[in-house]
Amino acid sequence: MHVIIDYIQSYLGSDQTPGAAGNWFWATVYVLLVFVGLSVAVIAMNWLERKILAHMQVRLGPMRVGPHGLLQPIADALKLLLKEDLIPSEADKTVFWIAPFIVVLAAFTVFVVVPFGPTHAITDMNIGILFMLGVSSLSVLGIVTAGWASNSHYPLIGALRSSAQMVSYEVAMGLAVVSVILMTSLNPTGTGTLSMIGIVRAQQAQGTWFIFKFFPLGLIGFFIFAVAMVAETNRAPFDLPEAESELTAGFHTEYSGFRWSLFFLAEYSAMIAVSSIAVTLWLGGWLRPFPNALQGARWDFFFALFPGITFLFLGALAIFSASRMPKHPYFRIQTLGLAGFAAVLVLIGAVLLYPPVSRVVQDVFWFSAKVAAFMYLYIWYRGTFPRYRFDQLMKVGWKVLLPTGLAVLILTATAGFFVR
Amino acid sequence: MDAMLHISTLHYLVLGAALFLLGVIGVLTRRNIVIVLMSIELILNAVNLNLVAFSRYWQGIHGATALHGQVFAIFVITDAAAEAAVGLGILIAFFRNKETVNVDEVNLLKW
Amino acid sequence: MTDPRTLSPLELENPDKTYLDANELIINMGPQHPATHGVLRVILRLDGEKVLGLECVIGYLHRGVEKIAENRTYTMFNPYVDRMDYVAAVSNGLGYCEAVEKLLSVEAPPRAQYIRVILTELNRIASHQLWLGTHALDIGAITPLFYTFRDREEILKIFEKYCGARLTTHAFRIGGLQYEAYEGFEKDVKNFVSFVKPKIDEYEELLTTNRIWLERTKGVGVISGKDCIALGVTGPVLRASGVKWDIRKALPYANYKNFDFEVPIGTNGDTYDRYIVRMIEMRQSLRIIEQAVGGIPEGPIMAKVPKVMKPPVGEVYHSIEAPKGELGYFIVSDGSTQPYRVRVRPPSFVNLQALDLMCRNQLVADVIAVIGTLDIVLGEVDR
């Protein structure tokens, strides 16, 4: 036991990612952790989206399965797994079968280079951001083949729409990313980096998140990316490929059951992936707020409290909800379940308050908190905006975001030239 | 056995040659223009593979900054993009007029 | 005017062509489609995403309402009209009752008239709310739907309290009303008016200045006033095209001439104008309700009509301004207890004709928006 703890601690003390260290054991552990974490995040996101959207729309959302519908995503997942797996008779069976896996693979592979902390990434690639953009662009292949293989009009239109849309917005996205990479090179040595960890370190070294760099250039670049990333993930208001009122369900109209749930999984993990790109590039990745201005042991201690306090707060909310459950024998199990959930949350919170733990997890916490903010934005957009029309979508991509991105790139280069 | 286990430049060249041959067979024998274009992509990739393998070999002689092969590979990829765009553009124009995608039906210098 | 004749997509279908020669892409939208408001089937002929022409296939909800009328007495047929435009059942009832009253040459007493106007205007608001919610949902804004349904609920509660039914109310009788307004009716209506006024602002806050909403609705589905008149399009669609035609003002029925209200008109005849016109109409309806609820006179609620109605031989056409447009009833009496023929002029059916004209050279997404903005109810289109 002691040996194991020592081993873990020795690992945590190292300053390399497992991939860079060539440590197979830890790399595997990280892959599993990321996979499990993502699945949990998607499940949580499913519940949160339905609840938050419901409360925005003056309704309650899922309330029946488990207390406050907490078990609803699990019930949904079970239902999807047990559903009959239909393949249209005229569909191209092989391609129809492969397509969801392409999407899921692309969405999950991206996380290989996402830095959850200075050493908490599966690996650190020299070409990190290029790799992320490249692999996330592969998901369009899955969508296109899914639409084509269904051999039906609505999916085909959805697939064509989505391929045109994703290819167009990749350009604007790339330009915004390039301006950030230019910013990373503004250090004494004069070499920039594409590595995700390197980008965050550059923000640390330059003492500012890149969103505030060359104000307002960084902000505009971030804005371009924030718009393009919604379009990349086919979410409202750019959800034309799956526009429900127009194309019934777009490219996955013919999919059901397990395969459909793969698309669902891929969509949400892609959302998390692009959000983590945005967080890494503009919002300082794992860095806590004001790492330079508010330095010192006391501030460190103060910020290290946040993860624990967050969980304690969530636990308190759950306890409060449990106390407000109807006092009826029918609800006894649900109340107990909610109380148990609250206890788990409080327990996690308490563990996270323990200083050695909090020091280790706070990087991951800040990263996740920033990503969660983006997830909330996604839900908020969905509750607020109508859907763009296809030509307007293209107009926004090519005539607004692309020129703005170019301008930002050139201005960033100019500003960087003078700063040097 | 030793030669099998120690991957040298030659291994990459043989792989490149195999791909190149596949590409050539595809270009020479298939009727579908789209597949012919894809075979051309295969050929270009075989070339790229050689270029990058040579770059690696060259680095062994001239040091880590001798990346000329890789730069060439990037140029080749650029050309491939241009070629695919124009080729597919021609294909669409051709299809629109003749309603076929078979190369051996493209036997007139006009449409 | 633009030639409204449809290039029938069915005739031009050529299965050999592919998506590239997309002139030929035929898409069948409906009858099972989330955005066709029931069972409308639209066959679209597309060039890529551009609509070259479309054809509506209707009749999936045909129940033969007009034929049924010939085998029912005048009183018995009254509930059937509620099932045509089921989101504006009160208006349907009003039109039918007034038409028969015209045939019988009786007039409902003033108290009944006031309550009728209040209920009809409430129904207009409910219908517009439902339209707004579904229209916004079609364009992709999912939230307004829940807001409008929340507020429409209050109207339905008043209906339920008044006559026991929420949707197919059968609120009016030939010659007046069957039920006296319940205890607290006036208070309920007043409360509702003050409740819903800020809510309409809330809908507008979400949509009116929303950039995407503007882009999706401005210049979409444009139809000129001339075309509207030529096609017989009425209601908010006609008014949004700049024609000031509201039967409540033009051919006043019930006691609308006692009330002070404005008829909003648009200028461009596009989807946005229709949206604005309907939003203003909701406010104007509230104005009418406010005036009416303050001045409900005392008195009887039923005129003297015979138990067994045998209208004199003759025919009558009576139209009212339903939420969706001119709702007309043409009733022929042969002197018996049953009408010889009842012909309904449903606004949705006539307005639907304009769909093809409005969608030409627009995109698929606009078809959805235009179907929404026409505010059709398939129960009324098919009857």
Added chain:
Amino acid sequence: MAPVATPFFFYLLAATMIIGGVLVITRKNAVHSALALITALLAQAGIYLMLYAPFVAGVQIILYAGGIMVLFLFVIMLISIERTEKERQFNKQWLVGIATAGALGGLFIAVYTKGKSLFPEGRLSYPESGNTQGVADLLYGQHTGTYMFSFEIASLLLLVAIIGAVVMAKKRI
């Protein structure tokens, strides 16, 4: 990030590429061919990584697999007609083609067996760090930018290709 278990991965990726290549030229359905080609291209990206060329690998994924192949799929969908699958797949001179390819293959074998000594068996390993910077230096470094002019020419080529593609594909300009 040093490559590990090199021979295993080399043979795995090489086999994927060869199988992918064979599928590309034998499938009836162009979409299947395209999917096979994508697999081969991704495997090739892996081989680039093994050759310490991560930047080229990244470009391969983002441009080839994510860009060009999407274009291919897009066009295949636009023109996909069922009847091409039922037609003859190989043209009349297929025998000549294969003979030519065989001759070429013989040439390759001859060259590689004779010139084996030209290529040392050495297992060279350099740190991959700075690969992107190295490529950038060659492309547009102030003193080392040997290929700056070619790079600009390439951009011109792309511009011409864009215009050409638009002119070709558009029904009416």
